[in-house]
Amino acid sequence: MRITFHGATRQVTGSAHLLEIGSKRILLDCGLFDSERIHPESPNRHFAFDPRDLDAVIVSHAHNDHIGRLPLLIRAGYNGPIFATPATASITSVMLRDSARIQREEVRNAHIKYPHLESVEPLFELVDVEWLIERMQRIPYQTPIEVVPGVNLTFLNSGHILGSAIVQLDYREDGRPRRFVFTGDLGRRDTHLLPDPAIVKDVDVLVSESTYGSRELEPYDRLVKQLHAIVARAIRLEGKVVIPAFSLGRTQRMVYCLQELFAMHKVRPIPVFVDSPLALRLTEIHRDHPEAYTPIARELMDRDPLYFGSKHVEFCATWDDSRRLNYMRGPMIIIASSGMCEAGRIRHHLRHVVSDPDNAVVIVSYQAEGTLGRQIAEGVERIQIFDQWYDLNAAVYVLDGFSGHADRNDLGWWYEQTGGSIENAFLVHGDPEAIDALTPVLQPFVQNTVHTPELHQSYEV
Ligand SMILES: [Zn+2]
Numbered sequence: 001m002r003i004t005f006h007g008a009t010r011q012v013t014g015s016a017h018l019l020e021i022g023s024k025r026i027l028l029d030c031g032l033f034d035s036e037r038i039h040p041e042s043p044n045r046h047f048a049f050d051p052r053d054l055d056a057v058i059v060s061h062a063h064n065d066h067i068g069r070l071p072l073l074i075r076a077g078y079n080g081p082i083f084a085t086p087a088t089a090s091i092t093s094v095m096l097r098d099s100a101r102i103q104r105e106e107v108r109n110a111h112i113k114y115p116h117l118e119s120v121e122p123l124f125e126l127v128d129v130e131w132l133i134e135r136m137q138r139i140p141y142q143t144p145i146e147v148v149p150g151v152n153l154t155f156l157n158s159g160h161i162l163g164s165a166i167v168q169l170d171y172r173e174d175g176r177p178r179r180f181v182f183t184g185d186l187g188r189r190d191t192h193l194l195p196d197p198a199i200v201k202d203v204d205v206l207v208s209e210s211t212y213g214s215r216e217l218e219p220y221d222r223l224v225k226q227l228h229a230i231v232a233r234a235i236r237l238e239g240k241v242v243i244p245a246f247s248l249g250r251t252q253r254m255v256y257c258l259q260e261l262f263a264m265h266k267v268r269p270i271p272v273f274v275d276s277p278l279a280l281r282l283t284e285i286h287r288d289h290p291e292a293y294t295p296i297a298r299e300l301m302d303r304d305p306l307y308f309g310s311k312h313v314e315f316c317a318t319w320d321d322s323r324r325l326n327y328m329r330g331p332m333i334i335i336a337s338s339g340m341c342e343a344g345r346i347r348h349h350l351r352h353v354v355s356d357p358d359n360a361v362v363i364v365s366y367q368a369e370g371t372l373g374r375q376i377a378e379g380v381e382r383i384q385i386f387d388q389w390y391d392l393n394a395a396v397y398v399l400d401g402f403s404g405h406a407d408r409n410d411l412g413w414w415y416e417q418t419g420g421s422i423e424n425a426f427l428v429h430g431d432p433e434a435i436d437a438l439t440p441v442l443q444p445f446v447q448n449t450v451h452t453p454e455l456h457q458s459y460e461v
Contacts, residue, residue, distance in 0.1 A: 032068025060184025087163025
């Protein structure tokens with residue numbers, strides 16, 4: 001088998017790995033690189049392979065860095081099937097429609113951002129997304145299916161977000177049975193909401209993510225205690241708690257955690273507002289998949305048919321719903337996107353809460369350098385929002401253990417469960433520091449030296 005890494009090499013975006021097994025070509029993921037989507041020079045515009053030569057596409061999960069370029073395959077003439085779990089297929093359709101809508105807006109406003117460019121085109125249009133969705137084949141977990149002659153795909157729950165999968169491919173080479181495994185993104189253990197990542201044995205070739213390969217995150221139970229204290233403080237001070245969160249994954253995790261706190265009577269319930277129309281659409285998909293959750297989460301859902309939106313949780317669908325929150329008194333919790341505070345409704349809420357010390361901002365996800373979210377996490381004295389400066393007097397809490405990614409310990413545990421007979425392993429989807437820290441954790445379970453591929457590098461394994 002030959003494998004070529006066309007993205008997520010020594011970085012966390014643009015996941016795309018091309019497998020050649022015999023004469024068949026299979027693409028794993030087709031994610032967006034973190035760059036200006038509509039810019040003519042964007043690395044997202046071109047593939048280093050011809051999509052028309054592909055025989056199958058397999059998607060690990062529906063985050064944009066794994067699905068964001070799928071419609072471009074269709075534009076470039078790819079005509080074959082796209083395999084995903086049922087939840088991933090549903091979420092993909094919502095995420096990519098939203099992406100097409102945002103790109104249309106960006107193109108409309110491009111003359112402001114790119115005054116020197118004559119014309120700017122979106123990466124793809126809604127019609128490309130519709131074609132793509134038609135080609136998606138929904139394959140449940142643990143249901144082997146032949147994706148190309150002689151290659152069987154099995155999806156296993158990776159516990160990262162709803163629908164997320166470990167990709168297992170079984171095939172024969174020179175008469176020998178071979179097993180290839182791609183972790184996709186692996187989730188944390190013991191998070192109550194989603195199950196621990198599934199264990200895979202007898203792996204010959206492994207491609208593993210390494211996002212938090214250099215980090216050890218707080219255990220979930222300790223995070224819940226911290227959140228408990230933050231809610232109790234808000235009740236005491238009648239303050240507002242603002243949580244910037246991505247609409248997919250982190251929002252549902254925070255809603256779950258708060259509902260768990262309320263349901264277990266650990267703290268008096270206070271209103272929770274989720275201010276994101278995208279999160280509302282995605283949460284509806286979450287309600288459709290009770291089978292994906294742990295028994296603890298399912299028990300909570302059985303008690304509350306409106307789960308992920310009970311009487312304590314309200315979704316703001318319109319701008320008016322959103323603006324109303326600015327004039328309401330606390331205590332209350334507002335969850336809004338974007339997760340790094342770079343765009344979206346979160347900026348309006350921050351503007352109204354950050355100067356009052358009775359309020360709080362809770363950072364629950366990774367904040368890239370240079371973002372407003374990073375400045376808040378670092379506790380700067382003043383922040384700028386929409387050309388105006390505000391004193392940052394609100395309490396700031398950083399609870400990054402709510403991440404959907406396995407940390408160094410979780411990854412080490414998972415490698416150990418494979419049985420340790422891996423022939424070749426590759427680390428992708430991590431910054432160089434994370435990859436370097438994770439390599440010695442993985443190496444004891446691998447026969448050959450662990451590989452850390454560069455962009456477009458190929459290996460015969
Ligand atoms: Zn992901």
